[in-house]
Each structure stands twice: as structure tokens, then as C-alpha cells.
Amino acid sequence: QKEVEQNSGPLSVPEGAIASLNCTYSDRGSQSFFWYRQYSGKSPELIMFIYSNGDKEDGRFTAQLNKASQYVSLLIRDSQPSDSATYLCAVNQFVYGQNFVFGPGTRLSVLP
């Protein structure tokens, strides 16, 4: 059974700080990795995807992937209260296709 694990939180950080969200996965064959943000009562929305080992930056967000350690993380710089949400890690065995596995999510709270 493929598994994706995340700390459920809540993770609380002060406004302006760096929030670090972590995710581990069990399937070594996983090829693509995603971070979604979900506000309470809303549907998930994509923040970033990453396919290759290393870092990928997009604005205030940086995704980091280490396939050897089966670990993917999301850093949020200059955290804002509007970043308060649940962050879902998702993993796919295929580069393009189906059969995604989501983690349970980490609830982030950014304190003004």
C-alpha cells in the first residue's frame, strides 16, 4: 500500500517567518510530486509540482525533493496570514497520469 505521510499540525509560525512543511512517501517508484493548498470548506488548489531532485522556486514558495530519502518539502517564505490553510502533499507513480496518493495534510496557522 502506497503511503504519504505528513505531520497533521497545526504548525504555527509568526507573520514574516519561514514555514517548513514536510512529506515522506513510501513508493520508491514515485515520479511526480505536488503541493496543494486547501482553505477550510474549499477545494484544493495547486501550489507547485516537482519532478526532479533538488529545489524548485516559485515566488515565496520553494519545493524540495530528495528521492533517495523519499522526502519532499515545501518552504513558504515571508509567511502571511492568508497562507493559513491545510497543505496537502500528493505523489504519483507516473509522470503523466492517474493513481495519485495524497497525504493527510498539515494545517498551517500564520499568526499576525
Place this chain on the structure above:
Amino acid sequence: EAQVTQNPRYLITVTGKKLTVTCSQNMNHEYMSWYRQDPGLGLRQIYYSMNVEVTDKGDVPEGYKVSRKEKRNFPLILESPSPNQTSLYFCASIGVTDTQYFGPGTRLTVL
């Protein structure tokens, strides 16, 4: 506007009464998927479809059916709903780079 629509958004029903949740996308995506979301368990995939007339089971398919007769539509069918199917359901359409576009969700309560 690119979007995924689901209907109904909220549904309260009774055990055993067949129901269908519709899902439609206007992005011409081949891949679509259904998830349920439960507290502490995250999103779990029910069924997915790679194209018209091609569907396959996800991680929690028991008690559900799907069909894909047209590319844009992917309905979820509960032939005999039970209380353990009370959940929040999301349909997703999957584009290039595996980006999933989620519908607004359907909150189902089975009494």
C-alpha cells in the same frame, strides 16, 4: 473560464436510495478522477478515468460506480448508499504536468 463543476453541492439522503453526483469539465482533459475526503484521512481516490470508456479503480472503490461516456462528464454513482459513505467528494480533471483541477465539492450525508 476553465472549470470543473459538480452537482449537487450538498445532499442528504437515506440508506439504499440510489444517487448520482455529476461532474463536468470544460478543459478537454482526458484524465478525470473522483476523491473522497474524510477528517484525518485526507483525499482518497475512488475511481479514475484515462479517457472515454476507460475507467479504473482507485484506493477505495467499494460501493461506487462511475461511467465515462463523454470526455467532459464523469458521474459518480452510489447504487445503495450507506452511512459510511457520508463524506466530502471532489471530482478532479487532470491536465498537462498532472495538475489536478478540482471541482467545488459535494457534501454527502447518508442517514
